[in-house]
Each structure stands twice: as C-alpha cells, then as structure tokens.
Amino acid sequence: MNDKIQASFIDIYDKIEGWVTALIENLPNIIVAIIVMVVSYYAARFVNKWVVKLASKRIPQDSISNLIGRISATAVVLLGLFLALGAMDLSKTLNTLLAGAGISGLVIGLALQGTLSNLLSGVVLSFRKKIEIGNWIETNGYSGEVIDINLNSLVLKEFDNNLVVIPNKTIIENPFKNYSLTTRMRIVVSCGVGYESDLELVKKLTKEAIGELYKDDDDSEIEFYYTEFGDSSINFICRFWVDAQNAKNKLDAKSVAIRAIKTKFNANDINIPFPIRTLEFNNKLNINSPQK
Structure with a gap:
C-alpha cells in the first residue's frame, strides 16, 4: 500500500517537474507572446481611433464609423493572437482556431443572413455619394x-x-x-382649351404666363406642344425649367404655373372646358308611350 502511494507521489512529482521544465524552456517564447498580445492590444486601440476619425470624414453616420473602427481593431487583435500562438509553437492550436472560426462564421452567416445583408448594405450606402x-x-x-x-x-x-x-x-x-443631385428640374403642366379657341393665342399666352414667373439666365426655352383632340378640348402640355431640389419645390412650381395660366386665360376669355354629358329625353321607348 505504501509502495503505491509512494509511486503516485513520484508520478505527480515527475509531472510537475516536467511542467516546470517546459515552462522554463518556453519562458522566452511566453514572454514574446505576452509582449505581442500587449502590443497588439494598444495597437488595436490606436487603429480603432484612427480609423473612426478617418471614416467620420467621409461617413456622416457615427454608428458606421464606429463599426468600421471595431472591425479594424478586431483584425489587429486576431493578428496578434495568431502571432503569439506561433511564437509559442502552438501550430496545432492555431489550426484548430482557424478551423473553428471558419465553421462558426458559416453557421453565424446562415443564421443572420438577412441582418448581415442589411448591415453590409448600410455600409455600402454610407459610402455612396x-x-x-x-x-x-x-x-x-x-x-x-x-x-x-x-x-x-x-x-x-x-x-x-x-x-x-x-x-x-x-x-x-x-x-x-x-x-437633390441636380439643382434644376423640368416641370410639365397639362391643360386643355375649347375647340373655338385661337390656338396661336393660347400658345402665346401660356408662354407669357410662364415667362413672367421664371426668367432663366440661361435662356432655356419654354416648350409648348399640342398633344391631342380630346373629348371636349384640345389638350396641350407646357414644359419649363425651375430651380428645385426636392418634390415639394416641384409641386410648388407646378401649382404657381397653373394659377398663372388660369389667370392669363381668364383675362383673355380663353375657355378651359370640362367634360360635358348630354342627355336626350326624346326616347321613343318611354314606358308611358302607348303599346301597339
């Protein structure tokens, strides 16, 4: 019994001695690995701040800039980890980590496919001018x-x-x-006049109404075209350019132009007809008519 206990203690002693020996032998490598990790940690902090500062100059969203900074910092830390493991001759552990990272990345990518797609799309949108x-x-x-x-x-x-x-x-x-990409926008106004109207006068009045509102420095032409013989009117469109950068400016310009054209037509007795339906009451099939 005593011999077994003594043999167990000897085995434990041998293992501890082997560990201490291995620690002493690998102490330089461990010190190098620790130094590499410490340097990579501070380098990651510096890279994070530098990348965020650089990205914020081109990206107005702080969340995107911070994300890019964290990704850069994580890459630096992982690089330091791989260098530290290599310094300690843990190549097998390094290979295991790489294999595990690949499998984990595949699983996470499949599980968060929609979220990652939106995230990457957000990064792309942030860089689009x-x-x-x-x-x-x-x-x-x-x-x-x-x-x-x-x-x-x-x-x-x-x-x-x-x-x-x-x-x-x-x-x-x-x-x-x-x-908002351009500072000018083309406005199109559609209208119709009665068949009895003087078409040349209608064209002249329409251009005058628009020209009094928008006098362009580049002498851009106010375009006028008759488009069709409608059911109750001869229809036309008028196209002109205005300084506008959003849809509200477009609506404002179109509204002002319609009021100006209507005022001009009223002052010159130009009729803008509306659809008319004619009803006939001389139906021979009247229910009150005597039957033969």
Missing part, C-alpha cells in the same frame, strides 16, 4: 427626406411628417430617384 443625409429621394413607393442611414435601415421623412423605415437591402436592390 449619390444618396446622403438631407437628400430628397423616391424609392419603393415612398418619397421623402433622408434623415438617417444606420446599420440596418434608411429612414425617410415624408411630406406629412411621417417616418418611413426601409431596410438597407431594399434600397440597394431597387432603383431610387434622388431629386
């Missing part, structure tokens, strides 16, 4: 001012002050119209 905060855009059946682009969604503020939250993925995959 054709859509920025403050722009007036129209997309997916909604129109409004872009007030926020975060990691998951884009927020629009509509005419009625309602907020519309649209997933970033939807913005990337569908076309959108940005009214």
Whole structure:
C-alpha cells in the first residue's frame, strides 16, 4: 500500500517537474507572446481611433464609423493572437482556431443572413455619394427626406411628417430617384382649351404666363406642344425649367404655373372646358308611350 502511494507521489512529482521544465524552456517564447498580445492590444486601440476619425470624414453616420473602427481593431487583435500562438509553437492550436472560426462564421452567416445583408448594405450606402443625409429621394413607393442611414435601415421623412423605415437591402436592390443631385428640374403642366379657341393665342399666352414667373439666365426655352383632340378640348402640355431640389419645390412650381395660366386665360376669355354629358329625353321607348 505504501509502495503505491509512494509511486503516485513520484508520478505527480515527475509531472510537475516536467511542467516546470517546459515552462522554463518556453519562458522566452511566453514572454514574446505576452509582449505581442500587449502590443497588439494598444495597437488595436490606436487603429480603432484612427480609423473612426478617418471614416467620420467621409461617413456622416457615427454608428458606421464606429463599426468600421471595431472591425479594424478586431483584425489587429486576431493578428496578434495568431502571432503569439506561433511564437509559442502552438501550430496545432492555431489550426484548430482557424478551423473553428471558419465553421462558426458559416453557421453565424446562415443564421443572420438577412441582418448581415442589411448591415453590409448600410455600409455600402454610407459610402455612396449619390444618396446622403438631407437628400430628397423616391424609392419603393415612398418619397421623402433622408434623415438617417444606420446599420440596418434608411429612414425617410415624408411630406406629412411621417417616418418611413426601409431596410438597407431594399434600397440597394431597387432603383431610387434622388431629386437633390441636380439643382434644376423640368416641370410639365397639362391643360386643355375649347375647340373655338385661337390656338396661336393660347400658345402665346401660356408662354407669357410662364415667362413672367421664371426668367432663366440661361435662356432655356419654354416648350409648348399640342398633344391631342380630346373629348371636349384640345389638350396641350407646357414644359419649363425651375430651380428645385426636392418634390415639394416641384409641386410648388407646378401649382404657381397653373394659377398663372388660369389667370392669363381668364383675362383673355380663353375657355378651359370640362367634360360635358348630354342627355336626350326624346326616347321613343318611354314606358308611358302607348303599346301597339
């Protein structure tokens, strides 16, 4: 019994001695690994601040800038971890970590496919110069001012002050119209005049009404075209350019133009007819007529 106990203590002593010996032998490598991890930690903090500062110059969203900074810092820490494991001759552990990271990344990517898609789309939107905060855009059946682009969604503020939250993925995959990219916009006004009207006079009055409102420095032409013989009127369109950057400016310009044309037509007795339905009461099939 005593021999077994003594043998057990000897085995324990041998193992502890082996561990101490291995620790002493690998002490330089351990010190190097610790130094590498410490350096990578402070380097990650520096990289995080530097990347956030650099990204904030081009990206107005703080959340996107912070995300890019954290990703850069994480990459630096992982690099330091791999270098530290390599310094300690733990190549097998390094391979195991890489394999585990690959499998974990695949599982997480499948589970969070929609979320990651919106996140990456948000990053892409943040770098796009054709859509920025403050722009007036129209997309997916909604129109409004872009007030926020975060990691998951884009927020629009509509005419009625309602907020519309649209997933970033939807913005990337569908076309959108940005009214703020240009400072000028073409306005189209449709109207009709009676068949008895002097068409040359109608054209002249319409151009005068628009020209009195918008006198362009670039002498852009006010276009006038008759389009069709309607049921009760001869229809036309008038096209002209105005300084506008959003849909509200477009509506304002069109509203002012319609009022000006109507005032001009009234002053010159130009009729703008409305549809007329004629009813005949001389029906021979009247129910009161005598039957033969």
